[in-house]
Amino acid sequence: MNDQATLAPQTIIDQLEAQSTRHETPCGTGRMVWHLWDRSGGTAPVVVLCHGGAGSWRHWIKTIPALVETYRVLVPDLPGLGESDFPPDGDDAFSIAAIVANGIEAIVGEGTTFDVIGFSFGGTMASCIGALRGKQVRSVTIIGSSGVGALGSSVRLEKVRHLEGQARRDTHRANLGQLMIADPAKIDDLAIEIQDWNTIRSRLKTPAISRSGAILTAIDQLQSPLNGMWGELDAPGNPKGPERVATLRARKPEADIRLIPKTGHWAAYESPEIVNPWLLEMLARTRP
Secondary structure (H helix, E strand, O other), X not given: OOOHHXXXXXXXXXXXXXXXXXXXXXXXXXXXXXXEEOOOOOOOOEEEEEOOOOOOHHHHOOOHHHHOOOOEEEEEOOOOOOOOOOOOOOOOHHHHHHHHHHHHHHHHOOXXXXXXXXXXXXXXXXXXXXHHHHHHEEEEEEEOOOOOOOOOOOOOOOOOOOOOHHHHHHHHHHHHHHHHOOOHHHOOHHHHHHHHHHHHXXXXXXXXXXXXXXXXXXXXXXXXXXXXXXXXXXXXXXXOHHHHHHHHHHHOOOOEEEEEOOOOOOHHHHOHHHHHHHHHHHHHOOOO
C-alpha cells in the first residue's frame, strides 16, 4: 500500500485483497463473502468492519492497513451487497445481523471475542451484532450512522446505471461530493472506482433499515462499551450532526463520541489520518 498515488486504483484494491483470505458462510440458501487479513497466524484479537449501504469491504481500504499490524481484520460484504447474496429477510436489521454474527463465529470460532466497527448502515449492523452476542463483543464503534437522533438532510443522487465512460465517472464524482466526501480534492480515482464497483452490486435497500429504529434498540441492549464518530460535515447528518452526538451521549453517557473536523460521511476514506489513530485508541481500551 506504499506509494499509492503512483498505482492504478484497481491495482491498489487487488494488492490489498491479495493479502487476505477469502471465506464464505451461509446467507439463507446463498452465501456471504468475507475477507480476513491476518499476519499473526490466528493469535491476534479480532476486529470486524461492517461497511456502509451500497458498499462492500472496499469502504475500508484505508482502514485495513492501519489495523492489520495488530489485529486480525475480518471484513464482510454484508448480505445483499458486494459479492454476498440477498438475505431471506431483507427488511429486518436483527435478522440480517444474525446472519453476519453467525458468519463471524464460523470463521474465527464460536465464543471468540471481537470488536465490531460499522460505517453508516454498517453501524446498525455493528450495534445489532453487539446486542445479539452480548459480552462476546468487546466493543461497538459506529461511524456516520443515521437512525441516531434527529433525521438529517435528504441527499439527492443522480442515477448512473445507464451511463458509460466519462459521463459515468463525472456522475460518480458528483454523487460522492453530495453524499460521501466533503473535500472535493479527496474524491480521487480510487474513490470513484470503489463507488462504481459498489453501486453495480448494491441490491439491499439500506436507508429504510438504518432509519427503522433498530440501531437505538440495539444500543440500549449493548453489554459492551460504545464508541462513535461523525464527520463534522457529514452530508446525511447535517445540520443535525451535533444533535446526533448529543443524543448518543445522553443515551450512553459513558460512550466515547467524537466529531471529526472538516470531514464528510465516508470519514474513514476522507480523513484516515484522524480516524485510524482514533480507532486504535478506542480499540486499545478493550484489547485482551
